[in-house]
Amino acid sequence: MNMTASSRIVLVLASLVLLLVTRAYGDQNCSLPDSSKQDCGFVGITQQQCQGKGCCWTPEEKRVAQDVPWCYYPAAGPSPPSPPSPPSPPLPPSGSPPFNDQEVAQMRAFFKANIDIQGSGGVVAAPDYNTGPGGSYYYHWARDGALSMHALQITADSSDDYMAQMNHYVRWVVARHAEADPHNMDVRVEPKYELPSGDVFAGSWCRPQNDGPGLRALTLMYFANTLIAKGNASLVSQLLWTGSSSAYQGGAIKFDLDWVAANWQSNTCDLWEEVQSQDFFWNHYTMRKALFTGANFAAAMNDTASAATYLAAAQAINATITQHDNGQFVYESQNRPKDAAVICAFNNGLMNDGIFQPASTPVANTISTLSSLFHDSYNLNQADDAAGVPGILYGRYEGDSYDNGNPWVLTTGCLAELLYRASAQVLTRGAVLAEEAVAWLGALQSTNRVQLEAQTAEELQDPRVLGRALAQSGDGVLLRIRYHTQSIGFHMPEQLDKNTGANLSAYDLTWSYATVLKAMKAREDAIAAYRAALFLDA
Numbered sequence: 240m241n242m243t244a245s246s247r248i249v250l251v252l253a254s255l256v257l258l259l260v261t262r263a264y265g266d267q268n269c270s271l272p273d274s275s276k277q278d279c280g281f282v283g284i285t286q287q288q289c290q291g292k293g294c295c296w297t298p299e300e301k302r303v304a305q306d307v308p309w310c311y312y313p314a315a316g317p318s319p320p321s322p323p324s325p326p327s328p329p330l331p332p333s334g335s336p337p338f339n340d341q342e343v344a345q346m347r348a349f350f351k352a353n354i355d356i357q358g359s360g361g362v363v364a365a366p367d368y369n370t371g372p373g374g375s376y377y378y379h380w381a382r383d384g385a386l387s388m389h390a391l392q393i394t395a396d397s398s399d400d401y402m403a404q405m406n407h408y409v410r411w412v413v414a415r416h417a418e419a420d421p422h423n424m425d426v427r428v429e430p431k432y433e434l435p436s437g438d439v440f441a442g443s444w445c446r447p448q449n450d451g452p453g454l455r456a457l458t459l460m461y462f463a464n465t466l467i468a469k470g471n472a473s474l475v476s477q478l479l480w481t482g483s484s485s486a487y488q489g490g491a492i493k494f495d496l497d498w499v500a501a502n503w504q505s506n507t508c509d510l511w512e513e514v515q516s517q518d519f520f521w522n523h524y525t526m527r528k529a530l531f532t533g534a535n536f537a538a539a540m541n542d543t544a545s546a547a548t549y550l551a552a553a554q555a556i557n558a559t560i561t562q563h564d565n566g567q568f569v570y571e572s573q574n575r576p577k578d579a580a581v582i583c584a585f586n587n588g589l590m591n592d593g594i595f596q597p598a599s600t601p602v603a604n605t606i607s608t609l610s611s612l613f614h615d616s617y618n619l620n621q622a623d624d625a626a627g628v629p630g631i632l633y634g635r636y637e638g639d640s641y642d643n644g645n646p647w648v649l650t651t652g653c654l655a656e657l658l659y660r661a662s663a664q665v666l667t668r669g670a671v672l673a674e675e676a677v678a679w680l681g682a683l684q685s686t687n688r689v690q691l692e693a694q695t696a697e698e699l700q701d702p703r704v705l706g707r708a709l710a711q712s713g714d715g716v717l718l719r720i721r722y723h724t725q726s727i728g729f730h731m732p733e734q735l736d737k738n739t740g741a742n743l744s745a746y747d748l749t750w751s752y753a754t755v756l757k758a759m760k761a762r763e764d765a766i767a768a769y770r771a772a773l774f775l776d777a
């Protein structure tokens with residue numbers, strides 16, 4: 240290895256260590272006992288770099304011991320008078336990921352415990368029979384189940400990790416498709432089922448919910464493509480795409496996609512099960528992906544007629560989708576404009592075709608709008624800012640009053656995933672538009688409320704600078720979740736109390752784990768893209 244190569248490796252390692260969240264302080268208090276000093280630097284950091292990050296510097300002649308950091312975080316300022324902060328666990332040391340490997344494995348174990356309940360293939364929304372206002376969550380929700388089974392696959396190290404559970408889930412879906420519906424509607428748009436029996440929930444509920452079929456089809460197509468790639472497609476032809484309308488209505492994937500192609504304009508409840516519309520961004524953006532993906536899948540199954548039907552419907556949805564950008568932010572629906580469902584949709588409906596890409600201006604503007612909303616809505620965000628905890632917690636939508644309206648782990652996880660994906664995108668693309676740099680400067684400031692390394696839009700036009708800032712911002716968001724869940728062993732609740740940060744509503748919400756695990760996966764991709772971008776630099 241020549242000198243150039245090895246010095247590049249040193250540069251990369253030093254830069255990776257720099258993938259940390261900088262914290263902002265007003266008047267610094269650097270008088271800390273040595274035992275309380277938390278490392279804020281990296282090997283070889285200079286006094287200027289250290290203090291530039293708002294940290295405390297010990298001059299060389301005053302250094303006493305090797306293991307006491309000489310670039311360290313100042314003492315946290317006086318805690319905000321009210322409301323009181325939760326017991327504050329230390330943030331992880333500089334440069335380490337928001338959750339270490341062991342912690343990710345622990346969260347994945349909690350997540351998997353909620354999947355394939357009693358071998359039924361069903362997914363419990365939360366193993367919680369008394370969540371307060373929501374009552375019992377011990378049901379399979381079509382949407383949560385499809386999203387969770389998708390997350391299970393894309394965050395796995397190998398398909399062995401999910402083969403059994405996905406096989407059971409396929410049978411679960413096929414059996415639900417065959418049920419007679421007790422509510423005089425199409426069973427494919429039923430929201431909720433009993434566990435483990437799979438019976439349609441008999442009580443009154445917000446019906447129909449038309450995001451289930453497209454999300455299920457996406458999850459099942461991902462699995463079918465894995466089976467086909469492994470050369471073991473027998474399950475695909477038996478249950479997922481049978482090639483015959485008399486065998487499982489053509490298969491679980493076709494039955495769901497047929498519904499979406501014919502009914503995408505239908506009236507529906509939103510994903511939070513509260514309001515109705517014919518035009519929710521979440522529903523249409525994820526349906527758009529299901530049908531474009533479905534057109535390709537049908538073509539691969541030699542079903543040209545279905546492929547044409549799906550493509551035509553996908554194009555019809557596509558023609559309406561950018562109307563949701565009102566110039567300031569992407570709105571969920573006319574009756575629910577500012578809604579973090581859009582942030583989750585940017586992840587779940589993403590295709591690489593230029594429409595609402597993670598690093599794009601409309602995405603950045605939407606993050607700015609929602610970060611301002613949720614910052615102002617929750618005392619918890621303001622207290623965390625004051626205590627130097629990076630990031631932000633998102634809730635659901637403007638004016639949410641369910642359980643008094645609080646931050647949600649799952650929407651916050653969606654935000655982190657989106658920031659890491661934006662990071663990977665700009666690093667891979669290697670270019671940033673001037674308008675994107677301006678939009679992201681505002682979005683990053685409103686999301687992290689800490690001193691950014693880059694201060695100007697001009698600096699953010701360097702893709703490596705913006706890519707790193709976006710990854711740091713994702714780290715900040717996850718660190719804020721970490722800060723409030725460490726004391727409960729990284730169990731992920733549905734909500735966090737908007738004043739105290741305490742866990743609230745459903746306990747161990749499966750969808751919360753799904754978005755946090757996906758964010759950590761997206762972080763790996765962002766770091767790989769960052770390394771590649773540095774190596775490409777001549």
Ligand SMILES: *[C@@H]1O[C@H](CO)[C@@H](O)[C@H](O)[C@H]1NC(C)=O
Nearest residue numbers: 268269270271272275314315
């Ligand atoms: C600085 O922080 C230390 C440790 O938290 C505390 O004991 C000390 O009183 C603080 N000094 C000032 C001036 O705030």
Ligand SMILES: *[C@@H]1O[C@H](CO)[C@@H](O)[C@H](O)[C@H]1NC(C)=O
Nearest residue numbers: 402406466469471472473474
């Ligand atoms: C093929 O797939 C089926 C169903 O998914 C599974 O039961 C079987 O073990 C697989 N066979 C091989 C050789 O992987």
Ligand SMILES: *[C@@H]1O[C@H](CO)[C@@H](O)[C@H](O)[C@H]1NC(C)=O
Nearest residue numbers: 472476482538539540541542
């Ligand atoms: C589709 O047709 C091609 C060409 O005739 C064939 O090789 C392939 O096996 C067919 N695929 C399926 C899923 O039937």
Ligand SMILES: *[C@@H]1O[C@H](CO)[C@@H](O)[C@H](O)[C@H]1NC(C)=O
Nearest residue numbers: 553554557558559561592594
């Ligand atoms: C989707 O819509 C966009 C914007 O309206 C358009 O540019 C694009 O060509 C459309 N894509 C397809 C495949 O129709």
Ligand SMILES: *[C@@H]1O[C@H](CO)[C@@H](O)[C@H](O)[C@H]1NC(C)=O
Nearest residue numbers: 727730732742743744745746
């Ligand atoms: C909060 O966490 C505690 C400790 O893990 C748990 O016992 C409790 O059930 C949780 N409460 C809620 C409302 O999630």
